[in-house]
Amino acid sequence: MTHQRAASSIPALYEEVRELYLADTRPWVLGFSGGKDSTCALQVVWTALAALPPEQRAKPVYVISSDTLVETPVIVNYIDATLERINDAAIAQGMPFRTHKVVPRIDRSFWVNMIGRGYPAPSRRFRWCTERLKIEPANEFILDRVAEFGEVIMVLGVRSAESATRAQVMSFHKIKGSRLSRHSSLNNAFVYSPIEAFSTDEVWSYLLQNQSPWGNDNRDLVAMYRNAQAGECPLVVDKTTPSCGNSRFGCWVCTVVTKDKAMEAMIDSGQDWMTPLLDYRDMLAATQDPAKKREVRDFRRRTGQVSFKAESDDVIPGPYTMEFCRKLLRELLEAQKQVQADAPPGEATQLIHETELHAIRNIWRTERGDWQDSMPAIVRDALGVELDWVVDDAAHYSHADGLLLEKICAENDVPMELVVRLLDIERSTYGMKRRHAVHHRIEDALSEEWRPLEEVVSERRSTLDITMIPSAPPAEVD
Structure with a gap:
């Protein structure tokens, strides 16, 4: 055969x-x-x-x-x-x-990486x-x-x-x-x-x-x-x-293609309760527009450094900003609430799981300086429920602490994000007998780019101008 x-x-x-x-x-x-x-x-x-x-x-x-x-x-x-x-x-x-x-x-998971860490669509x-x-x-x-x-x-x-x-x-x-x-x-x-x-x-x-x-x-x-x-x-x-692409049997959040024709077809065929999913997916896809990227993404990469496109001063955008991640979560929960209200009985309408919410909250608090602990308030406002949030006994800072720190940093012309990072490093090692790695973590934080975008771009342009200047001919030797 x-x-x-x-x-x-x-x-x-x-x-x-x-x-x-x-x-x-x-x-x-x-x-x-x-x-x-x-x-x-x-x-x-x-x-x-x-x-x-x-x-x-x-x-x-x-x-x-x-x-x-x-x-x-x-x-x-x-x-x-x-x-x-x-x-x-x-x-x-x-x-x-x-x-x-x-x-x-x-x-x-998708939401922990996107809403938690800020990975772009x-x-x-x-x-x-x-x-x-x-x-x-x-x-x-x-x-x-x-x-x-x-x-x-x-x-x-x-x-x-x-x-x-x-x-x-x-x-x-x-x-x-x-x-x-x-x-x-x-x-x-x-x-x-x-x-x-x-x-x-x-x-x-x-x-x-x-x-x-x-x-x-x-x-x-x-x-x-x-x-x-x-x-x-x-x-x-x-x-x-092979990639899923326009696939019917794929993820509803897929933004690899410009339009999700499969979901559009499902809605057109009578399953219009899925419209909030399509709207949310289209909102994610819109963040890939070059002009939109500047609004919703940090100019620093997750490493804390700024990257440029080759031979240009065009910044390669990093993760979604903390502010936009809060917006993503809020709109996702609102979409979930709408879908659960409109979907036929028995449909799988849990768009984000409670375990993911806890994981995102932990990342926001420990990695992204969310001193105001915004997760519980967003969930409460969107869903009208109070989850069993973990109470951390460690030295967390409050929203009032953040406002005070913002005022002090402004008066002393010091980047608030840098101070927040250093304080979070100190907090994460609080009470430990051995803190041998803390100095390396502080050094890594200080080596990140904390200057304003305008200053970083200006320096990049100066560097490009220097490299574009023709070198002077060698001096003649007597």
Whole structure:
């Protein structure tokens, strides 16, 4: 059988799946996004293994789904319901499938990075979200299975027909004489792509002609794609996996593209309760406009330094300002409240989790000089609730302290942010017996750029002017 088989040879594909499954004791980890390709791959594997005697279906097949915590609400419900059906059907039919949802660590989540640390909305040039929200959680699960079993086989619903680049990447990692490929970044992990040779039409043909073994109606999947007019977002396990782009099965906050046509299509198809999500996403996308960047982002990078574009005095903007981060949180909570009021019963409308709010508050207070402790007031004003906020016994400063410090710094022409940073360093080591690192942290703080932007740019222009002056000819020697 040729590796580049036709999708019409389904019985041969089933036999190949069974042969690979029985060839060794390496567990399988099947990436499931809920979209057509991963559904097709899972259904192919399930149907093939169902033909084996029960005693031969001993090796586990872990079905993992990545929840970035900013998935489109409709998709969250669909995937949760599907995973529950897969679990129930696997138990009832004696199949070896076990479902798991992988999520990013709270300190790596989208909102903690954006609203907490001030990371700007993702773009094609700075797509910081993919690795933190998708690659790391999936790889942590895979590495845990590697530690447990020695090696694993990833089963992915990727297809060569997706793009020429994807086809090239898949062939590059292929093991000669085998249907497996090496994982691009994880040792002891291998990749099997059962529907690699399928075209898009062949995927839909298979799904519509073969009933779902776990009880889903694949026609519902067709309707979801028709309503969204877009493709799916695959489970991302490395940087070679295609981006979601305009994907229907992606994050509702995605700003990598100019317009989210998928969400617009969902709203147009009757789900207008999602309008606040689209408005918020469009507001994030607008911050990528060059003129807007100057309003909402600090001129310093997170390192405290100022960076310029090559051979110019054009400053490369840093993170969102603290003031804008407060605005982002306030509007996100207001959007959540509106969505929860308008959404049909049962929809996943929790846009930001309480654990994320606590993490953001901690970053604001310890890293960004939020002496006024603005988080509780913002949550109270937007949601009308009082959360169980942690009371820190350390030497925190109050809003009144901040006003007094601002007055003193202005009188002495000293940057208030610098003094706040130094005081926060002192506070964080307060009461410790050994403070051997405090001097290094103070030195790092003093080495950051604290001058006004105008002064920094003026110095840069002077430097550029000097480098542009032609050097004088060498003096003649008598």
